Amino acid sequence: MRNKKEQGAFHLMLLPGMLLLAVFSFLPMFGIVMAFQNFVPAKGMFRSPWVGLEHFKFMFSLPDSSQIFANTLIIALLLNEIRVAPVKKAVQTIVYLPHFLSWVVLSTVVINMFSYEGPINQLVTLLGGKPVLFLASNTWFRPVVIATDVWKEFGYNSIIYLAALTGVDPGLYEAASIDGASRWKQTLHITLPSLLPTLLLMSILNMGSILSAGFDQIYNLYNPLVYETGDIIDTYVYRVGLVQRQYSLGTAVGLLKSAVSFILIVGSNTLANRFAKIRVF
Amino acid sequence: MITSKSFGSRAASVAVWAAVLGMACLCLLPLLNMVALSFSSSAAATGNLVGLVPVDFTAESYSRLITDQQFWRSFGISVLRVALGASLNVCLTVLTAYPLSKPKSRFPAQPVYMKIVLFAMLFSGGTIPTFLVVKNTGLLNSLFALILPTAVPIFNVIILMNFFKGTPEALEDAAIIDGAGQWQMLLKIFLPISLPALATVGLFSIVGHWNDYFQALLYIQSTENYPLQTYIQQLTVDLSTVTDPERLKELSRISGRTFNAAKIVASTVPLLCIYPFLQKYFVTGITIGSVKG
Numbered sequence: 199m200r201n202k203k204e205q206g207a208f209h210l211m212l213l214p215g216m217l218l219l220a221v222f223s224f225l226p227m228f229g230i231v232m233a234f235q236n237f238v239p240a241k242g243m244f245r246s247p248w249v250g251l252e253h254f255k256f257m258f259s260l261p262d263s264s265q266i267f268a269n270t271l272i273i274a275l276l277l278n279e280i281r282v283a284p285v286k287k288a289v290q291t292i293v294y295l296p297h298f299l300s301w302v303v304l305s306t307v308v309i310n311m312f313s314y315e316g317p318i319n320q321l322v323t324l325l326g327g328k329p330v331l332f333l334a335s336n337t338w339f340r341p342v343v344i345a346t347d348v349w350k351e352f353g354y355n356s357i358i359y360l361a362a363l364t365g366v367d368p369g370l371y372e373a374a375s376i377d378g379a380s381r382w383k384q385t386l387h388i389t390l391p392s393l394l395p396t397l398l399l400m401s402i403l404n405m406g407s408i409l410s411a412g413f414d415q416i417y418n419l420y421n422p423l424v425y426e427t428g429d430i431i432d433t434y435v436y437r438v439g440l441v442q443r444q445y446s447l448g449t450a451v452g453l454l455k456s457a458v459s460f461i462l463i464v465g466s467n468t469l470a471n472r473f474a475k476i477r478v479f
Numbered sequence: 480m481i482t483s484k485s486f487g488s489r490a491a492s493v494a495v496w497a498a499v500l501g502m503a504c505l506c507l508l509p510l511l512n513m514v515a516l517s518f519s520s521s522a523a524a525t526g527n528l529v530g531l532v533p534v535d536f537t538a539e540s541y542s543r544l545i546t547d548q549q550f551w552r553s554f555g556i557s558v559l560r561v562a563l564g565a566s567l568n569v570c571l572t573v574l575t576a577y578p579l580s581k582p583k584s585r586f587p588a589q590p591v592y593m594k595i596v597l598f599a600m601l602f603s604g605g606t607i608p609t610f611l612v613v614k615n616t617g618l619l620n621s622l623f624a625l626i627l628p629t630a631v632p633i634f635n636v637i638i639l640m641n642f643f644k645g646t647p648e649a650l651e652d653a654a655i656i657d658g659a660g661q662w663q664m665l666l667k668i669f670l671p672i673s674l675p676a677l678a679t680v681g682l683f684s685i686v687g688h689w690n691d692y693f694q695a696l697l698y699i700q701s702t703e704n705y706p707l708q709t710y711i712q713q714l715t716v717d718l719s720t721v722t723d724p725e726r727l728k729e730l731s732r733i734s735g736r737t738f739n740a741a742k743i744v745a746s747t748v749p750l751l752c753i754y755p756f757l758q759k760y761f762v763t764g765i766t767i768g769s770v771k772g
């Protein structure tokens with residue numbers, strides 16, 4: 199009796215969340231059929247003509263499609279590679295700050311810094327170089343995107359590692375220094391191994407969003423001049439699908455992205471579980 | 480920590496501190512530049528004379544901002560959105576996380592719900608199908624279009640769930656013996672001890688709603704109903720329609736800069752006000768929630 203009441207309470211608590219997920223997460227998944235149709239809004243999902251894999255074929259026949267996937271992956275991987283280790287508490291507040299500001303705000307800061315006569319170009323001129331139009335140059339766009347993302351997130355990313363470090367037994371360091379281990383040796387043999395589980399955990403969690411590669415950032419920084427090196431899946435879906443109203447093509451591109459990220463995250467979780475006995479779910 | 484006095488170790492400390500301070504400066508300087516810009520005369524801004532200190536100090540941009548009606552309208556919409564959206568987020572996070580934190584022995588359906596939640600986190604229909612759902616449910620152009628689709632923040636649910644899992648079992652057993660039901664348990668025992676975790680997920684929700692511009696770009700069609708970030712985004716990124724490099728150079732030089740800087744600074748102030756209060760919680764909150772999971 200008491201147990202039944204308890205189960206009822208649990209189900210009731212979950213009900214509102216589940217309803218919202220059903221409508222706004224699971225219902226859209228049915229919309230994926232649009233990727234295999236020639237979707238006409240007036241006819242709806244049931245009467246639009248089927249076209250099979252045509253949109254996918256079209257997608258790969260576009261000269262820029264492989265470029266978009268490559269851009270996404272390159273930017274994502276580079277972003278993922280650069281993670282800076284812990285920072286002391288006194289400066290924490292400052293370095294966390296950019297994480298909490300939106301790219302709308304920060305893009306203005308970045309555009310200002312990298313503008314033709316902005317501080318960065320003033321520095322370049324001072325050092326004897328010629329000013330560069332950074333955000334309109336296919337050579338410079340990616341480095342700027344990566345550098346500014348690191349700038350925004352490194353402080354925040356360090357929180358997690360910092361927390362993992364405080365969990366390390368101080369006795370280990372004491373024992374090591376009595377045995378004559380230098381500071382560098384201590385980092386190498388105590389700090390790094392202790393961080394390994396956290397590092398794995400973070401990279402698995404990052405896998406899921408890897409192909410989202412900073413839509414907000416790129417959308418606010420790019421322009422047609424740098425589509426060649428800056429266009430990623432999400433910005434492309436937005437332009438083609440919603441601005442140009444090609445719903446089916448946009449959905450097809452989006453579906454490919456979802457499927458790839460799903461495989462990446464489930465795969466890395468399984469691998470981490472098998473080899474390091476760590477799992478997120 | 481151990482204090483060792485060798486020269487190498489001392490040099491290492493100096494190097495570490497220099498690096499850390501350098502990074503802090505790197506974070507702060509571009510933001511200070513923006514503040515300085517907002518207090519400078521537009522002639523100085525156009526001539527790129529502004530560094531970290533305002534040139535020809537003037538509050539002209541701010542007095543212009545006070546009379547900008549759309550700014551205040553959008554500001555109000557954002558405040559309302561944060562108030563409604565973040566409280567809904569926190570409520571749903573708590574309600575969803577609590578049953579999910581129970582072991583299978585206590586709540587046999589837990590694994591099923593967990594799978595549903597994880598699947599929703601990992602896989603999505605994508606931007607366009609979601610847009611069509613919002614359109615067909617008649618939410619387009621209403622504030623609810625900005626609140627309901629993101630009402631269950633799954634990442635936050637997982638943080639809080641792990642936090643709940645870490646609470647000592649004895650606490651729960653004692654309450655059950657005293658005859659507490661699950662609702663009472665949640666409200667009277669679990670919520671009061673999860674304050675750091677709640678502050679963390681609350682901060683994430685507030686920041687998320689305040690900073691988001693894209694949902695409104697998708698779901699709100701009349702410019703005058705834009706929340707603040709979308710309004711600012713529309714002002715600053717005119718660049719995306721420009722294809723001529725010469726024109727781009729020219730645009731990056733125009734003098735609306737001080738005014739835009741003032742808008743950016745003003746839109747950031749509310750976040751800066753709540754940030755210090757919640758910051759002391761979130762380091763504990765996020766680490767207990769995510770690392771020890």
